[in-house]
Structure formats: C-alpha cells, structure tokens
Amino acid sequence: MRNRVIAVATCASAVLALGACGQKLQDAGSPASTGAEPASLLYWGKWAKGTPQANLFESVIADYTKQTGVKIDVQWLAQGQEQQVKNAVATGAGPDFFDTAIDHTAEFRNAGVLGDMGPIFKTKIPGEGRSIEEVLPKSVLKAISDDKGYGFVPHSVFSIGLWYDSAKYPDFAPRSFDELLEIAKKEKASGRAPIALDGSVNAYNSFWIHQMLLSTAGPGILLKLAEDPAAWDLPEVKRAAEALESLVQAELFEPDYMATKFPAAQNAWAGGKHSFILNGSWLGSETASLRAAEVKPRIIAFPPVDPAKGSVATVGALGWGVNAKSRNQRAVADFLAFAMQKKYIDRIATDAANIPSRADSPAPVELQQLQASIRDAEQVTLDGDGVSTVKPKWLADVFLPLDDKFVAGKLTAAEFLAEGKAKTAALNG
Amino acid sequence: MTVTVSDTVPRAPSDDRRATSSRGALQGERRRLYLPMLLPALIAYLVFFVLPSLFGVVLSFAEWSGLGTELSWVGFANYVAMAGSELFRASFVQTLILTLVVGLALFLIAGASMIVLRTARGSAFIRAAVFLPFMISPIAVGLAVSFLFNPDGLINAALGALGLTELRQPWLAPELIFNVIMAGVVWSAAGFYVVLVMSAVDGIPPSYYEVARIEGASELQQFRYVTLPLTRDMLAIAASLWAIAGIKTFEIVIAFVGTAGTPPPEARTLAVEQYLRVTGGREGGLAQLGEAAAIGIVMTVITAVLIVLSRRIQRRERLELA
Numbered sequence: 104m105r106n107r108v109i110a111v112a113t114c115a116s117a118v119l120a121l122g123a124c125g126q127k128l129q130d131a132g133s134p135a136s137t138g139a140e141p142a143s144l145l146y147w148g149k150w151a152k153g154t155p156q157a158n159l160f161e162s163v164i165a166d167y168t169k170q171t172g173v174k175i176d177v178q179w180l181a182q183g184q185e186q187q188v189k190n191a192v193a194t195g196a197g198p199d200f201f202d203t204a205i206d207h208t209a210e211f212r213n214a215g216v217l218g219d220m221g222p223i224f225k226t227k228i229p230g231e232g233r234s235i236e237e238v239l240p241k242s243v244l245k246a247i248s249d250d251k252g253y254g255f256v257p258h259s260v261f262s263i264g265l266w267y268d269s270a271k272y273p274d275f276a277p278r279s280f281d282e283l284l285e286i287a288k289k290e291k292a293s294g295r296a297p298i299a300l301d302g303s304v305n306a307y308n309s310f311w312i313h314q315m316l317l318s319t320a321g322p323g324i325l326l327k328l329a330e331d332p333a334a335w336d337l338p339e340v341k342r343a344a345e346a347l348e349s350l351v352q353a354e355l356f357e358p359d360y361m362a363t364k365f366p367a368a369q370n371a372w373a374g375g376k377h378s379f380i381l382n383g384s385w386l387g388s389e390t391a392s393l394r395a396a397e398v399k400p401r402i403i404a405f406p407p408v409d410p411a412k413g414s415v416a417t418v419g420a421l422g423w424g425v426n427a428k429s430r431n432q433r434a435v436a437d438f439l440a441f442a443m444q445k446k447y448i449d450r451i452a453t454d455a456a457n458i459p460s461r462a463d464s465p466a467p468v469e470l471q472q473l474q475a476s477i478r479d480a481e482q483v484t485l486d487g488d489g490v491s492t493v494k495p496k497w498l499a500d501v502f503l504p505l506d507d508k509f510v511a512g513k514l515t516a517a518e519f520l521a522e523g524k525a526k527t528a529a530l531n532g
Numbered sequence: 533m534t535v536t537v538s539d540t541v542p543r544a545p546s547d548d549r550r551a552t553s554s555r556g557a558l559q560g561e562r563r564r565l566y567l568p569m570l571l572p573a574l575i576a577y578l579v580f581f582v583l584p585s586l587f588g589v590v591l592s593f594a595e596w597s598g599l600g601t602e603l604s605w606v607g608f609a610n611y612v613a614m615a616g617s618e619l620f621r622a623s624f625v626q627t628l629i630l631t632l633v634v635g636l637a638l639f640l641i642a643g644a645s646m647i648v649l650r651t652a653r654g655s656a657f658i659r660a661a662v663f664l665p666f667m668i669s670p671i672a673v674g675l676a677v678s679f680l681f682n683p684d685g686l687i688n689a690a691l692g693a694l695g696l697t698e699l700r701q702p703w704l705a706p707e708l709i710f711n712v713i714m715a716g717v718v719w720s721a722a723g724f725y726v727v728l729v730m731s732a733v734d735g736i737p738p739s740y741y742e743v744a745r746i747e748g749a750s751e752l753q754q755f756r757y758v759t760l761p762l763t764r765d766m767l768a769i770a771a772s773l774w775a776i777a778g779i780k781t782f783e784i785v786i787a788f789v790g791t792a793g794t795p796p797p798e799a800r801t802l803a804v805e806q807y808l809r810v811t812g813g814r815e816g817g818l819a820q821l822g823e824a825a826a827i828g829i830v831m832t833v834i835t836a837v838l839i840v841l842s843r844r845i846q847r848r849e850r851l852e853l854a
Contacts, residue, residue, distance in 0.1 A: 186598075189598065189599065189600055190598070190599050190600075192600065193598075193599035193600030194599065213597070213601065214597075214598075214599075214600040214601060215600055216600075301792070303704055303789060303790065303792075303796075304790070304792045305794055305796065306792075306794075307792075358683060359683035359702040359705065361702065361705045361706065362681075362682075362683050362702030362703060362704040362705035362708070362709075363682060363683060363704070364677060364678035364681065364682045364685075364704055364790065365790040365792040366792070367678060367682050367684075496820075499619075499794055499808060500617065500618075500619050503794060504619070504796065504797050507706065507796060511705075511706070
C-alpha cells in the first residue's frame with residue numbers, strides 16, 4: 104500500500120514538474136513553430152525602470168503592440184541581467200530577446216545564447232524601404248561583428264574621447280598629442296590642473312595608453328601585447344609609452360589623482376575645475392546634473408601621437424540580442440526592425456543623450472564631433488581592443504596593475520615595457 | 533523547595549520494573565520518532581549545505597564557467613595557478629594581515645571597553661553609539677569615505693585647518709588604501725565585539741568586584757583577575773567570529789574602492805580575488821568558477837585553522853559562576 108502511495112506521489116510530482124517546465128518554455132514563445140504570429144514576446148532588459156532608455160523602449164513597445172496586436176512582455180532586470188539570460192537559455196527557457204552590449208557578445212556566444220543574426224539584419228524597416236543593415240554605418244557594423252557575424256542589433260553607440268570645455272576653448276582642435284600637451288602645459292603654467300582623472304578606476308587609467316597605442320600601433324595592439332611578449336619591444340609601443348611618460352612627468356593630471364574616490368574627478372571636471380578628461384561618450388549625460396553653468400562640454404577623438412597614421416575609432420554599442428533558441432525569430436526581427444525606425448533611434452540622442460546607432464540620426468551637440476569621427480574612421484576597434492573578453496586574466500592580473508603604476512608615475516616607460524614583457528611571458532608560460 | 537514523601541521512599545522492585553519497562557517503551561517510541569522528526573532538517577542540511585559544499589570542493593579540481601558551458605577536470609591546476617599567481621599571494625597575505633591586525637585592534641578595544649564601560653556613566657549610550665557603525669550599510673560607508681578620504685575631503689581639509697599640512701595624504705592611493713580599509717573595518721566592527729563581550733561582563737556578579745576592591749585590587753587587576761577569567765568563553769567565541777568575518781572581508785573593500793573599477797592589487801582580499809574570478813577571468817569573459825572554488829577552499833581552511841588556534845589559546849579549565 105505504502106509503495107503504491109509513493110508511486111502515485113512520484114508520478115504526480117513528475118507531472119507537476121513537467122507541467123511547470125512546459126509553462127516556463129511557453130513563456131519564451133512557442134506559437135511560431137506552428138507558423139502563426141505569437142501573441143506575445145518576452146524581452147529581458149538591463150535598464151532600471153524609469154531610466155530614459157527604459158521609458159523610450161516602453162513607448163516603442165506600446166506603439167508596436169498598438170499597431171500589430173503583438174504584446175511584448177518586458178522585464179527590467181538591471182544588474183546581473185546577462186547572467187540571468189545565460190542561465191535561463193542554458194536551461195531551455197529565457198527571453199526571446201534581451202539587452203546586450205558589445206563587450207558581452209563573446210560570453211553570450213560561448214554560452215550558446217546567440218545564433219545567426221544575419222536574417223534579422225536583412226529585415227526591412229517599416230516605412231523606410233531599407234534594412235537594419237543598410238541604416239547602420241559600416242564602422243558600427245564592423246564593431247558589432249565577430250567571426251560568426253553580427254552579435255546584436257545596436258541602438259546606441261559609444262566611444263572614448265577627450266572631453267573639453269568649448270566655452271573656454273571654442274576652437275579646440277589639437278592635431279596631435281604634442282599639441283594637446285602644449286595646451287595643457289600652458290594651462291598648468293596659469294595655475295590650473297588641466298586634466299581630471301579618477302585614477303582609482305583602472306579602466307580609466309588604461310584609456311590613456313590604449314588611445315596612444317591605437318594611433319602608433321593600430322587597432323588590436325593590446326591583444327598583441329597580451330599574446331606575444333615580443334610585441335612589447337615594438338617601436339610603436341615604445342613611442343606610445345614615452346608619450347604617456349611625458350604627460351605624467353609634466354604633472355598635468357590633477358593633484359593626488361591616484362587617490363580620488365570615483366566619481367570625484369569627473370564631477371570636478373563637470374564643475375569646471377579642470378578643462379580636460381579622457382573618458383567615454385557617456386560622461387556628458389552622466390555628469391549633466393553637476394555641470395557648472397558656464398561649462399559647455401564637447402568631446403573629440405583623442406589627438407593622435409602619430410598623426411601620419413590613419414584614424415582609429417574606439418566603438419562600443421548597446422543593443423538587442425536575440426535568443427538563438429527562441430521560436431519567434433521572425434516576430435523578434437519584425438519588432439527590432441520596427442524599433443530601428445529613424446523616429447525612434449533619433450530619440451536615443453534627444454531622450455537619452457547618447458549617440459544613436461543609425462548613420463542618419465544626429466547625436467546631441469556635445470557628441471557630434473565624436474559621432475563624425477566614428478562614422479569616418481578608417482579603422483575601428485573595441486574599447487581596450489576587446490581584450491577584457493578575450494584575455495581577461497592578462498588584463499586584470501598583468502596589464503591593469505602595471506598600467507596603474509605607470510600612470511601613477513611609479514614606473515618609467517622603459518620599466519613599464521620591460522615588466523610588461525616579463526609578466527606577459529610568465530603568464531603565457 | 534518542598535520534598536515529598538514519594539521522593540524519598542524507595543519504590544518496590546515491581547514498581548521499578550514497571551517504571552523501567554515503561555521508560556523503555558517511551559525510549560523505543562522516541563527512537564522510532566527520531567528519524568521522521570530529524571529527516572526534514574537532515575534533508576535540508578544535506579541539500580542546502582553538504583551537497584553545495586561538496587560540489588565546491590569538486591569544482592576546485594575543474595574548469596567550469598557555469599550553466600551552458602563544459603566542465604573539464606584539471607586536477608590540481610587551479611591550486612597550482614593560485615600558488616604561482618602574484619595577485620593571489622598578495623591577497624592571501626593581505627587577508628591574513630587584515631585578520632590579525634584588525635583582530636588585535638578589536639581585542640584591545642574590547643578589553644578597554646571591559647575595563648571602562650563596566651563602571652562608566654552612560655555606558656548604555658556609549659555601547660549604542662559604538663554599535664551604530666556596525667549597522668551602517670557598506671554603501672553608506674563608501675559614500676562617507678568619499679567625503680572623508682578624498683584628496684580634498686574632510687580629513688585633509690581638517691589637517692590643513694589645524695596647520696598640519698605635512699600630514700595630508702592621498703589616503704585612497706594604492707600604497708595607503710589598505711591601511712585606510714583596515715581602519716574602516718575596525719570602525720565598523722568594533723561595536724559588535726564590544727557589545728558581545730560586554731554582555732558577558734554584565735553577567736559577572738558585582739560582589740566579585742566589591743571583594744576585589746576591598747582587597748585593594750586596581751581597575752587593571754580587577755580586569756586581569758575577575759573579568760578576563762570569567763569572560764574567557766565569550767572572548768573565544770568573539771575570536772572565532774572575527775576569524776570567520778576577517779577572512780571573508782569583502783564588501784567594505786568594494787565600498788572603499790568603488791564599483792567603477794577593479795580593486796587595486798594592494799587592496800584585494802581573498803574574497804575580493806574570488807569575486808573577480810567569479811565575475812569573469814576566463815577567455816571569452818566567462819567566470820572562472822574552478823579557481824573561485826579553489827580560493828573558497830583555501831579561505832575555509834584558513835578560517836578553520838584560525839578558529840582552532842583561537843580556541844587553543846583560550847583553552848583553560850572552565851570557570852563557572854557560583
């Protein structure tokens with residue numbers, strides 16, 4: 104009798120468990136397998152509810168639902184969203200599409216989340232007669248691709264550049280790093296600390312050497328340094344290191360810059376205490392509320408150490424990835440094409456103060472010079488050459504600690520190069 | 533207390549047998565109930581503690597990046613990699629330094645409070661005030677730090693105002709930040725340990741101190757010969773709790789350095805190093821869960837060793853209040 108009860112209970116549990124799984128999978132969209140339009144799509148966003156991007160995407164979703172009748176169930180998951188997407192997709196569930204960024208493509212690829220995005224990029228945007236692929240600049244398309252194709256549909260673009268105050272420098276356009284150095288030295292001579300730097304953020308410190316390396320050695324140089332100790336001996340690498348050394352030795356950064364508590368330095372820059380800061384295109388909107396009335400921030404591509412070399416733009420992007428296991432690929436493509444209409448992507452600039460991904464959507468005025476640099480760049484690369492996803496251990500254990508010491512002035516250029524070579528060799532075995 | 537006759541009159545042998553037999557039946561019944569009553573707790577313990585712990589041990593011999601990725605066995609490679617990593621060694625040494633230095637500071641503060649607070653006026657208020665930092669979230673601590681220790685923050689401003697400009701320091705620079713973090717941990721944790729040991733001091737009968745005073749014992753001698761022996765057990769518990777907390781020090785480091793960057797090697801503890809392995813470190817931006825598990829094993833072993841050591845140091849014949 105007892106065995107029979109146990110058997111019945113086990114069967115009931117199994118049925119309930121399977122039923123629950125079935126329900127979960129159905130949430131991620133099942134009707135497309137029958138060829139019918141799905142009643143709803145599931146979208147996992149990373150934005151916090153109430154942020155400009157979340158508000159914008161909610162209004163796009165509302166318009167889409169009104170027009171097509173397809174509901175989009177959006178869940179704003181904020182921090183940790185990437186891990187939740189990977190875990191859910193690994194267990195056969197997860198959203199139909201989700202927020203992602205350029206630096207997450209590799210991990211989503213490795214976790215089997217991303218599939219072939221090609222057909223989605225060929226989808227025509229309603230009322231425009233052009234596909235998603237056709238409205239994006241080539242530099243952006245290149246940046247969002249890996250060896251398996253496009254990683255996601257980008258709505259926003261970001262980059263690294265030199266922020267300055269156009270109220271103070273209306274004609275600021277240094278053609279080279281040396282010219283920038285001279286301008287900064289003059290400002291220091293007048294008693295101001297010209298450059299703000301939150302040196303406690305090692306990624307911000309690394310912007311300096313990376314931007315200099317890009318102009319001397321070209322895109323992908325950080326990857327070379329990570330993979331080949333001999334790359335540390337290249338004359339182009341030495342030239343960039345010596346350029347940074349000259350900046351550090353000229354003491355142009357704010358006092359005690361290695362001890363600032365983030366975001367003290369960028370706030371001080373926004374308040375007009377310093378004229379320059381090397382940072383992302385997001386900094387303008389990030390510090391807008393703290394900006395002094397007289398400051399008119401603008402951002403330009405970092406002046407090249409070697410102006411004779413071609414221009415290289417650092418390109419990052421935010422956008423929508425599509426779950427390779429979603430059975431609603433066509434419906435997701437339809438929605439993404441709808442969302443990529445110019446009228447919506449323009450609002451990335453007006454509502455969220457970021458650079459829109461489309462070539463024909465203007466950026467906010469402070470970002471327009473940088474947007475032109477991205478559009479016209481001869482070569483593009485990812486932030487940090489994408490080394491954070493390809494060689495994260497080298498980045499965290501070798502490069503960033505060493506770069507911190509170099510930026511802090513504790514190492515000369517020669518010591519930086521020698522230690523970098525030795526530690527890379529030791530790590531690579 | 534009333535002593536009844538039935539308590540003193542010996543029972544007849546037959547009564548004893550009956551009692552023994554009924555006790556035996558009761559114990560048998562109890563034994564039959566043990567398993568069903570214990571089973572839910574055992575299952576919960578097994579599922580939520582033992583199995584995950586064992587999985588952690590197993591994982592330390594593997595390379596794995598979580599669900600959806602392949603698990604491969606690497607033997608002792610994670611441990612060998614740790615031993616060869618300059619950053620791991622630095623975080624290991626810093627964790628030990630933090631645990632020992634802060635532990636000593638906490639012991640001294642707790643000792644001083646046992647002498648002073650026992651008789652001080654407003655003792656309850658002081659205890660509450662000292663306990664307050666323990667209740668503050670690390671995020672708030674981080675914000676406070678930005679005001680206090682920034683190069684143009686309150687500390688340097690105060691030193692400047694006092695004419696002590698030569699003492700102004702870049703407190704959050706890599707070479708100083710670990711000292712500031714240790715000071716922050718002392719500030720944050722002292723209240724908890726003071727309250728803990730004072731609860732034991734409060735249990736000591738005042739008459740002991742009266743006798744000591746009549747015998748001419750100073751405050752320090754009263755502490756040495758009355759307070760310390762009678763609070764030894766609580767001190768041992770406090771030491772064990774600190775060993776566990778010290779080795780796991782994590783959020784206050786993040787609060788001090790902020791979340792915008794990776795904590796500098798000079799500020800990393802083992803838990804921070806483990807966090808960095810979990811949040812990505814393997815090619816492809818995937819977590820290094822194997823290495824993170826190996827660090828976890830090392831942390832557990834150190835904690836166990838420190839607890840055993842603290843118990844051994846404190847081990848004396850148990851004294852009990854009469």
